[in-house]
Amino acid sequence: MASLAPTFGRGAMTNTWGDIKNTNLVVIMGGNAAEAHPCGFKWVTEAKAHNAAKLLVIDPRFTRSAAVADLYMPIRPGTDIAFLGGVIKYLLDNDKIQKEYVLNYTNAAYIVKQGYGFQEGLFSGWNEERKDYDRSSWDYELDEQGYVKIDNTLTDPRCVYQLMKQHYSRYTPEMVERICGTPKDKFLMAAQWMAETSAPDKAMTSMYALGWTQHSKGSQNIRAMAMVQLLLGNIGVAGGGMNALRGHSNIQGLTDLGLMSNLLPGYLNLPVDAEVDYATYIGRRNFKPMRPGQLSYWQNYSKFFVSFQKAMYGKAATKDNEFAYQWLPKLDVVYDVLRAFELMHQGKLNGYICQGFNPLMSFPNKAKLTAALSKLKFLVTIDPLSTETSEFWQNHGRYNDVKPEDIQTEVFRLPSTCFAEEEGSLTNSGRWLQWHWKGADAPGEAREDIRIMADIYRRIRGLYAKEGGTFADPVLNLHWPYRLPDEPTAEEIARETNGYVVESVPDPNDPSKMLLTAGLQLDGFAQLRDDGSTACGCWIYSGSFTERGNMMARRDTADPYDTGLAPNWAWCWPANRRVLYNRASCDAQGQPFNPKHRLVWWNGSRWTGPDVPDFVVTSKPSDGMGPFIMNAEGTARLFTRGMLREGPFPEHYEAMEAPIANPLHPKVSANPVARVFPGDRATFGTAADFPYVATTYRLTEHFHYWSKHTKINAILQPQQFVEIGEALAREKGIKAGDWVRVRSKRGDIEAVAVVTKRIKALQVDGRTVHTVGLPIHWGFVGQTRKGYATNTLTPFVGDANIETPEFKAFLVNVERLSAPSV
């Protein structure tokens, strides 16, 4: 999501599942929705059946999505930016952009500072010693009042539009074919299909997932399509959008709630070391509007922050102690999971807790992960199922070849309930918070996760209360308002997340009345205050559990305008808005670009419509407020300033392990700022030893490493396999059903070969490149046949901004085996 927020202001799928039916063109690239999200994909088939929509699939493999596509074309793994850069060039060259939209709702007209530039694969500000950029030149030119200078004619050579045009001038159709291996005529057909949706009443939706994120430049893959969508005027409109299809049922919720090293709930940031006090921290977050008349909603940051601290520490967070600001840990570096395992590997991590997570199978380079886990003093796993991680110390033959007696880690395995045995809410990809109910008791002694976490905390707190210890205050003073302290209920916590009034606030216009009454639930985040009178666990979730009750449990199926939004089903953040930035679906006068699929409109006195306006409802179109209210500009960013580490425009870089050097700039072939730990450089292979490109993926019959525990799914896809194209199979003498070994610099796996026409050899930069497909679902626990962790093969390298590992493009070799080793 680190690419959507810098572009639009919020890091989430812009539209919603049901809205996909309103589209004219579905582009599936960087994902495989039919395979990974079949029930969401239904809205693609609906769009095709009822809106005459077309489906375009661009993927290294002819996937299940491609099986029902109108047009499919192959692409070499890891070259999406080259393809999309080519599309940007096509749109600009052929003037196939939604002009009114681009001019008014993006930063195309903004003037960029002198000093910004791009040469030979590097943007301005490169520091060779630090291997990083000084990003100060990637910014706007400001006028005397501090506003950005603009040129509405889009002709100034320093304006974003012209710089973009110049940047992508290198991405010719010939270059696209040379890098991506996609035949030029097919590429042009795709570009033309996309271009048709630049008409104001046409929309295209982009559905993507880990096929874009799991790269060393994942954020920029997504940015490239976000730019295409902005040029086409497809953001904020029905049937449009950047639809990030989250992988897991509540990964959106976990991210919204800030369960990451560097976040606080609601996309607030944890302070860094230099932010030594609250004043410094908040002073850096004033979010002053960069253009006249803009909302820049993040100006309310202090209200969200202080209310969060009140939810954390209750009475103990006061104005006098900076609302307990110093009780928050400060960040020196981001401690993402790759760094966690790096620290573990270095012996710097003593304890680790895995709650419903199986990192041994999920993260790159299993050998490194096993060595790292073996250095822990203790590991706690909390899961309804037996996981490989919990048994990392057990010998499972070739599948997990370890010596238990040499592993000194203490391991605890705690049984938790599964979905059917607990209540609570999950946030889906479309930002809907949906409540679910318990259907049966847990088996045996299994307990709810809430109870387990509460119990661990209560015992630790008890120890601090009894024997004291280091910096005990935040532990002792954590706000714990639950009726049964060892067993908080989901409802109690949901009320806390929504927020409540701590101290009554009198109405300034009529002191006999109360604006806010102590003890009541908040209606929404507009009521939050930064004086300590409100508490709110997660500001974007404010409105989910109000005095009207649990809004997440709503089950009204009505959809009065047939928009697919179901506005009163469950509850959606923010403020129940189903399509983000929906103000952009209207022209400057406030009337829908597409009268057939309306979301909101200006009725002469206010904004109204089937969706909740993502806007100030009383702001007249003539006031000129921009639709991207979270951005200080009020517009969306084609040029992202210094918000991403690689640069303000996406540039094609090869994967860390790639079969060719980057044809655009061979000296800066891979992403220069990708996340690589020095010790891992030696584990990268070259095309000389590992000539084939590998890519990992899910199959529809399975869900990561859980569904191999279920009998039915084990029956549907019982055994590990790899997919090999017919050409490579011929070369290697491999027939369908043969055993093969796939080897990378980091290890090898054995599996059955599926030989297919669906993976084609591609002509890339004058040579033939084969792709090997590696489904991921097997392991050494469960009901399928045992298999190898596919992550035995993958490289320990991450995206530069969000550290997502590069699972989608790396190098391997393949050989035929006469029989499996075990």
Place this chain on the structure above:
Amino acid sequence: MGAMSVSRRQFFRYSGAALGASSLTALGFSPTPALAQVRPFKLARTTETRNTCPYCSVSCGVLMYSTGDRAKNSRSSIIHIEGDPDHPVNRGTLCPKGAALLDFVHAPTRLTYPEYRAPGAKEWKRVSWDFALDRIARLMKDDRDKNFIAKNQAGQTVNRWTSTGMLAASASSNETAFLTYKVVRSMGMIVFDNQARV
């Protein structure tokens, strides 16, 4: 209905008798009424509970059917799960994982009691919740007390604990997530991540 279960070979052996029965039927003496008894509808008196599929982010609505009516002396067991037709996204449909959720609930590899593996041990040992949680609390507190970083080298207050970390779930509820957040951050834990990256 006949409890007769004859193998094919037996059928041939007793063909005379079988044919006799067949002939009677053929002559119109049908042994059963001309209504077929289809398999009884197995959900007739089960209890229905609404839930959400725990797998992907489409978050399809599901209906769980359990035995018993939640009377004091009955223990419910889920016997069937299918799509919730009211749900605006899945409209009753499910994918092959959602349609097989019943086997997740009843997977033989579900964990049913806490277990402990001592350093160097080759096997798990069943332990009580109290043993496990007391030991975990002790290990965490000792590690925190020993390795907590109050100030960085520049003397700035940082109050972080970097020697114990946590990976949060991807399918746990928002309520579990927020409570986990409170617990983790109150201790100053900073090596903290979730499954968003994979």
Place this chain on the structure above:
Amino acid sequence: MSTLQSLDIKRRSATTAPSPSVRESAEVAKLIDISKCIGCKACQAACMEWNDLRDEVGHNVGVYDNPADLTPASWTVMRFNEIEVGENLAWLIRKDGCMHCSEPGCLKACPSPGAIVQYANGIVDFISENCIGCGYCVKGCPFNIPRISARDQKAYKCSLCSDRVAVGQIPACAKACPTQAIYFGTKTDMKNHADGRLQDLKSRGYQTAALYDPPGVGGTHVMYVLPYGDRPTDYSGLPANPRISPLVELWKGMAKPVALAGIGLAALLGFFHYVTKGPNEVEEEDEEKARAMADRENGGRS
């Protein structure tokens, strides 16, 4: 076991007694629209789950198909085939299972009274209690669907979820299907719906798109929308023109009454052996194959 509901019977194996015919029930049908099918196998999962079937955990044999074939515990399977059409690739994915023929070859071949019934709504159902496991239904089926279980020597196949349909629910596979590639309703409605789908497909360049409702078996209550309607066999061997085996027609017309009059079954078996050697429109397994298959499926249920 009490009966909670029932369906009117239209036909009953090895029974000549007339069925009640005063009440009229609408014929139902399942429409499988291959142009919408993503091969996700939700139908297979839902079928297993609803019908309490758990096949064995098999192997990967070099293709996506799993289980590799229909078995007594797998009443439906997806069959995958990759073909090149011009310069484009097509991945043809077909949900295989009982077609619920209007003229069911299995029922006509069945010698055991009431082991196979056809309800007035068109569903052809196996009544296990009456099944003697002789395997004639396997021979009689032009689509190679029924399978004999080694565990109880009875024949099994898709029931079109007659237990669900009887109470007004749709079959488990149809309900689960994420993309409405499986649609269920009256046969008339399904044919009308198919017309619209064919129009859409033709507008997208599938000039030969067609509805598969083969007349050779009197039409079926499971129909396909085939994007390449001129080449059904490319859909993993869907018969171009299925007909009930002539030998079954012969058995029905002449041999069966004779048998019923007391002819030894050994002679009857020989009759089948003899006739199956001849050329046949219908793909069938011979007696030995069927027996070997039944043996293989030993312990097919978990």
